[in-house]
Amino acid sequence: MESQLQAIEQPQYVEESFLTELFQSIKQNKSALAGCIVLLIFISAAVLAPYIAPYDPYHVDMSQQFQKPSAQYLLGTDMFGRDILSRIIYGSRISLVIGLVPTIISMMIGTMLGLIAGYYGKKTDYIIMRTADVVMAFPSLLLAMVVMYTLGASLLNIFIAISLVNWAGTARVVRSQTLVLKEKEFVEAAKIMGVKNWVILVRHLLPNCIPSLLVLFTLGIPEAIMAEATLSFLGVGAQPPMASWGLMASSGKEFLFMAPWIAIVPGVAILLVALAFNFLGDGLRDALDPYLKQ
């Protein structure tokens, strides 16, 4: 009997690793794939900027002011006669980093604090959430401005400013979900098994917050890029002649009717990146959703 059983079973658990599984399900999702490709294009543009940019992004030539997009200048020129395409390519270096780094930092801080606040409750919750209230109450723009005024305008300080402002929102969202999740039986099951609290946080609660976190993350990226733009608008963002998309978009505002391409091109770049991340986020969401696992 036993031998018969064995005979039928071909050993077949060549399970793929988590990552390959993830990769495969994204590959199957058309829009996520598209998002991936767009991101790859932007990332390689950022990495290879000096090799692919047709012009020096900082080269001022007043005689070439306000050139419409043409064969010579694919995306036109700005007020200083600088080539916009080259500036977009170089700008991707700054804007992608600004979109990603502070968002990741603030998400990490926010997720951690949110989990802790929601799970432990009581005093811990009180302290963390009231701090978050303070941060949120302080107009983010002002907080960012104060940071920049005090520390000076630099890329690092932009990171600090944006991260300081954004963690509170993530923390609140994560906390709200933790509040429900921690009452579930599988958490109780883990507790009586003697699973350590932080392991419960990471293994049981965190994965169940992932879908919301993905949304916050993918929307956080364009928001961070825009926050930098607003800071630039107020003069405390990336410093000229550096080209950040946000700065380009905001300084192009004046020419929105006279030379619309100056503002629209960087705007479209931001939108594309935002779309790409969101498509990818949706793909990831589906890939991580056990109910959709095929």
Add this chain to the structure above:
Amino acid sequence: MGDILIQSKNLKKYFFDTGGWLSKQKNIVKAVDNVDLEIVQHETLALVGESGCGKSTLARLLINLLQPTDGEVLYKGENIFNLRAEAANQFKKQVQFIFQDPYACLNPRMKVIDIIGEPLTTHKLAVGKNKEIRVEQLMNLVGLRQEFMNRYPHQFSGGQRQRIGIARALALNPELLICDEPVSALDVSIQSQILNLLKDLQAQFGLTYFFISHNLSVVRYMADRVCVMFLGKVVELGNCEEIFEQPLHPYTSFLMNAAPVPNPKLRNRARLLLEGEVPSPMNPPPGCRFHTRCPYVQEICRVEEPKLADYGGRKCACHFSLT
């Protein structure tokens, strides 16, 4: 009888339900009301009783999942509600729990291998390949195909989920296993397989079981002693054989009577069914809690609450026990 492994003293759990928004109305549910229970090493104590009478609540109290309103639970003589870190860890390792609801207690985002393997990794007993091997072993024990290791809980049928829960509870070779209806979702064949397994484990490792079930045949097969609960109170406690042969409390006898018999020819047999108003734990009737449905009710039952009295090694809480 051996040593007492775990013991509850005057254990009470009341749920305070604040009602809805801004509502002042307060309900108190006396889910477990003054329960004294001892579980002796290597025995199987079965708990039966009407649904909603507080069985799960009692089980949860025994494993420190709920804070009692009053009373204490002693595990090997120590109160489990204020154990120090090391002892608490030991307790969590030695006492395991099988949940009544097989699905809710499984994290939907974890694969079966991780769910069953979790106690192992938690107590640093096995990682990597070792964990895999152990998980395979456990899955085989409970009759799950090991190929399903990488599935998620929702991809299983109800009974399969139940078995995942059982496998997880067995992973640590516990001393005390608290089972809240562990086999109710299983078909008879698997059920007997699991029951055999539990018996084997007990024989081999001297496990102790606290076994909640509605299935009286299963109880009869498994239990050394049986405890019958009604509305938060223990109404009868005694040796399994004796209780089945000769119940003392009227409620117990009703239970025995109501059990379905797997013989269609007997379906029209005469049966006593409980009549009368169903008492509620929110508002338990005065006197004997069973009196509203008891056919033998007398005046005293309506006023005075019967004590759990000793009847030659058996205990029963009834003014007129059926001796």
Add this chain to the structure above:
Amino acid sequence: MVLFIIKRIISSIPILLGVTLLIFILLHIVPGDPVTLMMNDHVDPDTIARVRAQMHLDEPIYIQYFNFVWDALHGDFGVSYKMNRPVATLLWDAFPNTLVLATAAMVFSWVVGVPAGILSVVKKYSVIDYFFMGSALLGVSMPVFWSGLLLQYIFAFTLGWLPVSGFDNILCLIMPAVVLGWGAAGTIARLTRSSLLEVMGNDYIRTARAKGLSAIAVLFNHALKNSFLPVVTVMAIQVASMLSGSVITETIFSIPGIGRIAVNAIQTRDLPLLQGSILFTTILVILGNLAADMMYFFLDPRIKNK
């Protein structure tokens, strides 16, 4: 519940103190002296010193802070350096405008965001889903100063349907509310979508369908409330960011609101005015979060209200 609210409000007092202290310290760290800023370029240093003394700015910072708190406790928030008027009056006049604007924007973001999120679940991966995702992201990735200008150009200048700016009738409210609420609507839509998709896998959804509820009814009656927790949280956060982040919208649409006051105040180092306006928004944010926390109990009975 009432007790809970009272407790929360009392426990907010330290936050208010914290916020004021934070502003106080920050504004002292930040370079730039309010008096220098008030003065004409050719004023001599003596005058500056004199005015500083008159404004008690030469006293030690903790005394200044203490004075501020003391006065604030007596309902006196001081006089704006720049505007020369009592801070309380200025804020009291500006606040309703910001509140109206923020409320309108909030309503817009809910009315658009939630249905958009739902629709994109109903028609997952369809043209409609992509359309809403696109518009949502447009709202998030378009600078407010652009979208404002664009709307003005289209609806006020070209079509003449709406007034360019101002704040004296309901029509004036439309564009600023859209501009301010667009990004928020996007976030709400996306979050509603993801959260709904999450909930749709649950067994009770199946139960609801088994009762014969249509897909839409299941979504609205059963999935929505379960999925709303993160959404409500984000809404509360957005109240904060709308109140404090309305500067640019207020600027573009010439709305005399708190946001403008606050940014002007920081630029002119107008400490009393800044303190006042941030205190105001802080209170509102605290109330918003309190409302959200109360919503939690309403949305999910499992969250224990302790």
Add this chain to the structure above:
Amino acid sequence: MAEDSAVIDEHKINGTAIAEKDMMLAVTGLKTYFFTKKGVIPAVDDVSFTVKKGRIVGIVGESGCGKSMTALSLMGLVPAPSGKIVAGSIVLDGKNLVNLTEKEMCQVRGNEMSMIFQEPMTSLNPVYTVGKQVMEAAILHQQLGKAEAKEKALEMFKLVGIPEPQKRLDTYPHQLSGGLRQRVMIAMALCCRPKLLIADEPTTALDVTVQAQILQLMKKLQAELDSAIVLITHDMGVVAEVCDDVTIMYAGKIVEQANVFELFDNCLHPYTAGLLKALPTLRKNGERLYNIPGMLPNLLQLPKGCRFFPRCESASAICAEQEPDLVDVGQGHLVRCLKYRG
């Protein structure tokens, strides 16, 4: 799939035409498969059975054999996107449910046909009171007002034996014990007095007294309405007590089908025999329980011949090669075993 159902629309089962009017449910050639990355899982594979008005059909089988999926298929609630009904027809009171649009199906669900789910904990919406959840169906299908619906819910709560029904209306699922939740589920399903009730292990979480009460209730309602019940259970006792006909499933297929008396007296399929043998009884104690050796085969890699063959004690060589058909051995007793062919 559309072509398939067109062919089977004749309501013919095993060549016997069945009189239309006392037929409540006729399932023919139902196949519900899961399409996964690793392959196709035939969770329900060519299942056919009928339920006459006023009868109770029990479905019994190994856990994981596809009972719940059969039930979900009837309700049109197979978990998407991986699960699909790939063939078969489900005719409820003359209507082929497989052909109905989602909208028409909504009219049927909860009204003409309703279901009690296996897992009462997760099957109730945690954020609404149980009263509201029961009222919902009544409001939807019986066009009741809020107050009337509440009355109705209260009545149902009383019927299923929930103590202090008035108060329980306003509690949330997490405040109820397992058995109470299950009774809420039952109340919900019975609320609209459906023609067909599908009960997936409705009484597992109930103590025997309540169980008896519920079973009686179900029988009473059925008698009143001349409705039909499909009862999925593991409890042979329950089967013996209430069912008229029994269907035994194994690994997605029906292996035996018979009248309940016939089945208990004269079971033919080795699996059924094994099941009955494995029963613990109230009487006997001490000796080891019998259990069928081995495990349910992996549905992804089904053995070539009979699906039960690896575990069968009376298997012969041919069982590994040939897949048996369901054959009638007389009086509507069907069995899928090579021993009984021809």
Add this chain to the structure above:
Amino acid sequence: SLMNKSTSKNTLRVAAINDPGTADTQMNTEEYNLPLNIFERLVEIKTSAPGVSEMVPGLAEKWDISADGKVYTFHLRQGVKFHNGEELTADDVVYTVDRMLNPKTKALNTDFFDMIAGAKERMEGKADTTAGIKAVDKYTVEITLAQPFAPFLANLATPAASIYNRKATEAAGTQFGLDPEKTVGTGPFKIKEWKVNDHITMVAYDQYWGGKAALDGIIIKIVPDADTQKMLFETGELDVFNCDLARTQIPYFEGSDKWKNQIVKGPRVGLYYYSINENIKPFDDVRVRKAFQMAINRQELLDKLYFGKGKLVNTIMPPGLLGYNPNASQIAYDPQKAKQLLVDAGYPDGFSMVIASASDRPETLRVNEAVQAMLKQVGITVEIKQMDRASLLSTRKQGQLPMYMDIWSADFNDPDNFIYTFFAPRNAVTRSYNYKNETVAGQLEQARKMTNQEERYKLYQEMENQIVINDAAWLPLFSPEHLFVVQPRVKNFKVAWNGWGDMPYYGISLEESK
């Protein structure tokens, strides 16, 4: 819309970026739109032609100046009524001046009066009155200066020197300048309504001594965004659009058939310049400063960034200012020579420097960016450091601000307003020039006391040559032209003499459109 029912059609609608805060000019150092219309001064400046101005009698009909230039006697116009009906008397003038100097007022504009005898004592609280001013009789005021001060009359013509009514102002207390009812002047308009950060309405004062204004009133709408202002203007909701707010719109208006004939322009008595901080190495070397001057193509900046609207300037005093020197030496654009100079100074490979840029002025940022590129051509690497105005000003006050570009327009028509402002020893520090030239310092003080104007202007021109050409301590760029676009119904719109956006609206009329 800006008009509500109660506002007459004959109301001029203009916009301002910021709320002025207060109409009290003693408390306000920037926003002069209100004071210029509701108050008047003893002496006024009249714009006779674009960029040309003359000093004319205001509330003082005539005045005498003593030979030593220290005593000024003003004979007030009689029968002038304040908005509250009070008649203007010498006491009001005494009160006004004393109020400014009274430390209790906490006035911000005391520097316009601090040359009056006894002003210091009054400001320090050592005296209860200002010794140098007294009412001789009801209509005569006598002001004695501590020292002769040539620009004194011009000083009196600035908005800061507006004359208040004693009775009304004392009664108003802290509400003066804030509460429309209590803010009383003699000007052709009075404030009717003030909604902070939203709008201010002024109405014509019927008993204005010069005759009631042609306008029924003025409404100043606070519109902080320039593009919104433009949109409001184009939709006909504003009568005037100030192109200084959005210079990039100039080509649009000039190219538009509808608007090209509606542009009113006037020179600005003012100029854009770069400051040079001599304390920052290597700008202590005159050769480096000269190289800096020569490396910047000012014409290109004017043509490309300012659409050619303006005039290159090589001096400190701009065209239109008394004493302007049209024949001053030119600063040539010569990058080759600039490079050579840098080699001479020991910087063959150039060096790095910082340019400060006020973050609230995108316009200067643009010039800085262009200059950054230009300096790169001669090997100088520029880092643009954006600072918010508050930080910038406080750094500047400490003499530590790096180069910055800014604009300066005349408050009053006198060279003192320019050269002294920047290069008097103390100012040279507080404005971060750190220019040290004893001769010039002496000459500046001397010029202030001179009474012969021709000679005085000569001296200023001499200093100018020394500072700009010899010491290369300042880089003048150009004097911009100020363009306004007005609705066709606006008549007699003139750009103020100094080119400010704040201006008196008396004299403007509106033509009823069909």
